[in-house]
Amino acid sequence: MKYLIGSLLISFLFISNYFNSTQFQSSDFENWQKQYGYFNTQYERQYREMIYNQNKKLIQEHNSKQNITYRMQENQFMTLTHEEFVGIYLSEVKESIQEMTILNQDLYNPLQAVDWRNYTTVYNQGSCAAGWAFSVGSSIESWFYIRGGGQNISVSVQQLVDCEKNSSGCNGGINTQAMLYALKDGLYNSQNYPYVGTQLACKATKSGTYFINNYTFVGGSSQSLQSSLQNYPVSVGLDATNWQFYSTGLFSNCSENLINHYALAIGFDSNNNWVVQNSFGTGWGENGIIKLLPNNTCGILNQAYQIY
Template structure:
């Protein structure tokens, strides 16, 4: 018998003994937490062996969170959420989806990235803080769901929604599904990039969410719904790897970025200013909707909007440390920044 299966059966037997004996042990207490977590997140497993497997993963998550929060001297905290019974590999496959550029893909893509620089736009010093959520031009936090790596579409659509609200006072809920199904420069649920999405929207436009609703999966392009696209953008820009240039752009509109979002720390983020640890292997797309400085500890931060629902982080948002002096920023947030453009 495989060692992993033996371990799962052992965990299952311990679960059953704990329940039957009614002992007030630490394991029994953790099992009760697991049962409450299952009820809260609507988890129903196909059999007890699968439940034992998920309980084993949950225990590791629970212990990590408990130990992390006990350490103190942290600028952020972590907590249980909808990802607590998933392995790192499962989480990455189901809930991320940013497609990092390789040397070969740079030459093969049909999209030519357009870089914003001082010859195109006169540089002005950005304000000390910006918050587009407070200004009412950021749409509701959405949930990309389980099993579709469509974060790139949510980041791009969120940027376009905010740009329309800022430039034209049009508050529109636009379709991520159209990008997932119809944007052939990207790979739908298997991942994509926001620049390519912006290029698609500039050429084809994008429909309302109500006319082309999200399905948490990829299908054939609905040509009828796509042809009823309600808005286009004029162009897009990719921002150089420079914190001040990104600040300047965010002071004018929300900006799409990618981050290394695979770590347990990032996955279980609950609140505060996230300071890592994380690498710079970009895997997940989000939207910077502001920046500022914490009153409590003086740390500078980016305010990012995620696509994992409102139960993650600070009601779907994260404050990620800014001005660290490291190339690319925390989690590589400065390495792949872009935004749509509209006259």
């Protein structure tokens, strides 16, 4: 009898502690849901809460380390596993791209640091792997603004997702294919062809309003990319596999030999760290921006193309 009472007491204390612990964690999860949205079923909610708590622990353990160069934070990706994040938001470029030799050399004659963030807009691609289209669309917008006498335009990224048939819409694409489309067909204004975050039938029945003259490869070396960034931003291919919870600092936890995402290189600082604008919204990173260590970090020099 004493054993039974003791066992019941231990069980009660265990359940009570678990309940209190879960309540504390659930309050964090509830706050996350208030900002990013609720789940439809109880099963889905419990499953996503479990992933949320695992990611929360991952972030805390990372930020507690003394030798880190960047920090993580909670964001819209908290209820996704790493595999889900990669599968939904990224798309590995498997098509052959231009063969090149990357020169990871120190800059003997560093150029003046530049940052174009005040001339660009941070977008949110949503659950559509359209980083390639946003990268090119943003490069066109910044080109018109900086080189076109302050023309504040907004081009249709959705048109690229729907109509650029050499790419795969929300399943990924290549920046040069999007540039070739803008060169030949032109892009509509985003108000006339708004972004919806999913691939639909092409609605472009005539040539667009905004064209580019051409595009050129400006990667291969830090000197080349920095020189091009003196003029205006550049569309770049990158390895974003581990970008899920990036918050601030200098990032280098990536491969130089993989491209699964496109973003917009908008500058570099006095220490040659790259400044890159992403398309995950302003709640991700430093108001939508990530800083990469110098040279070919995340493969930034592999597929850097600038329009003109």
